[in-house]
Amino acid sequence: MSKIPYSLSYFGEKEIAAVNDLLANPSHLTSETYTKLCRDFLKNYYQREMLVTHSCTAALEMSALLLNIQPGDEVILPSFTFVSTANAFALFGARLVFVDIQKDTLNMDPLALEAAITPKTKAIVVMHYAAVACDMAAICAIADAKGIPIVEDAAQCIGAQFNGKYLGTFGKLGTLSFHHTKNITAGLGGALIINDEALIDRAKVICQKGTNRDAFIEGLVDKYTWQDLGSSYVMNEFGAAVLLGQLERMDVINKNRQTIWQQFHEGLVDIEKWGYSRPSVPKGSLHNAHIYYLIAPTEQEGTQLRQFLASQGITAPHHYIPLHLSPAGKKFGKPVESLPVCESIYKRIVRLPLWEGFTGIEAVIGAIYKAQSTSASLVV
Template identity: 50%
Template sequence: MISFCQPTKVGTEAKYIQQALESVKLSGDGAFSKKCERWFEDSLGCDKALLTPSCTQALEMAALLINLQPGDEVIMPSFTFVSTANAFVLRGAKVVFVDIRPDTLNIDECKVEAAINSRTKAIVAVHYAGVSCEMDMLREVADRNSIYLIEDAAQAIGSRYIQRPLGTFGHIGCYSFHDTKNITSGGEGGLLILNDVSLAERAEIIREKGTNRSQFTRGEVGKYTWVDLGSSYLPSELQAAYLWAQLQEASYICATRKAIWLRYDEAFRPYKDKWQVLLPEIPAHCEHNAHIYHFRFRDQELRDRFIAHLLQQGITAVFHYVPLHSSVAGKKFGVFHDQDNFTTKASQTLVRLPLFFNMTYDEVSQVVSTIMSFFEEHS
């Protein structure tokens, strides 16, 4: 059986985890955590990078940092994971969903400004499949309306927009190190990226249960105490040690995934018109990280037959998000602005192919040949 996804393993994770086990500190903000955060600050050029136990919790911190209040509104795509919405709904916000672009499946930047009103507090840009949203226009809209721009860059580590890393365009960015992502910190994990230095001090406080413990540890205050809202948003040193191993091989991981992505694309793109499928579209000014390779079929029935055919041949391919605005909670906590021209259609017709770092050449070849045989029978 070829699984849809496997967590990345580079082979040195156990060595660094053992070093963490031999240290005197296993809780957050230890030596490995600090090394990982410095790595991101250097590679991203951001003001501050803080590890979190998950991207979900990084998004929750973002909602706290922008002082979201009940009745505030946050604009985002409906074609995203539930964490994108939950983080803001937990603070009492109303989610305003807008449609996606038909090419990249990212939020349609041309639909955003019409959804803004006096209650709007933030725009959340979700970089689907590691392909960038149109960040220049989204930042202009946010600045013009004096609202926050937050990047849900869960899938986008290693991706760029006009040569600049994703996660660094908004006031706040969030990465995921879940085991389905290109880089993992042992199955779960995340990163809060701060591109507004004025948010850094409060972010440390929120992350430390609302205390000024980080300042106390650095000798900046004489004692630490409860000073603000917060929760426990620090990962353990074991997570950071696992992540550190993968950061040493980040370029190799990305190159390996890109090679698999390109094998798929070179095999399938010549047939896309004959097969009547849509393949990933990467704008020229975007550098993606090969997080997802997907097909979009002409209808859901053919998509489902395709998934079933691959499964019969021992290959797991999966669909993706059910639109949040159509869910029970989405109807309760949100509203779709304007028309849904592409969101539901994408959900009903998209399938993701197996793609992971440790995937073998033979496994990729088997996927390609099985897909070819399916279309020989159905086109």
């Protein structure tokens, strides 16, 4: 194992106590006690209707169902994103339309979005990279003018905001992730943010295998029956037990990560002398310090830096391979000649270790500067 891994999760006494309580009181499994507590916490925090799911992927699939995505519908999304963003819509027959990203934020380029819209466009799916907001003013204006719903893949964005509004609450639907690599974790988990009240009742049915079991649990009906298409999208109760304690510490966790992020940002200011770029955070964007990354000036230098850091016991991975370059992207996506920004960025990005309580900041920064002075000896 690396001396310094890319990420680590921390679980405190509350999470352990909740799991022990669940083991001692199996009735919570039937009543979904902890799932409801997590849901209530998130509803209060975001001031939106919420459904807690087994993954962000599940929440994205629910979004596709709620928008009635049909075979042949076009869905526009950035190519620089995780596969779940695409899978969720391709599963229902959508034709994926991949667009390029902006150089500064690595988020969807509004100009590329506008150029990609056709009469077949059924949805726009944005992904806020590193919990830094897309240009939602421009994207929402484009979507509103065309009457196209927005889904926000806010997997990385728990607690992050743009102009005082939480990411995930700009579109018709938003999604969150509680994967073990995220700021707040249940090991695996997610949530669907429902910003359109007209979708709430159907979303509850879809989440519970297409039944009205949610109404049954709330005591609104004496039995539940099959109502609509759906799947088993609910979070397991053990995951919810862990998640509750994490949610209660959310603001503290994010603040601690932001302190570490800022130390990286200030400590690496001189790296720009070698042609590297540091993250850009537009005015009005309050991120949660999910990722700190560098963009190397060339692919070779990015590879050399990752290799040098690995030789020092530091895990510093690249990130997404653009989906339009993948076999599945070519199969399910609309043909695209080139998306030059993401095709360049993915070869040059270097993500740095970051988690709550991380104490190896100086070691990582020192190794990065050392790499610049020894680059001639690195093996590519």
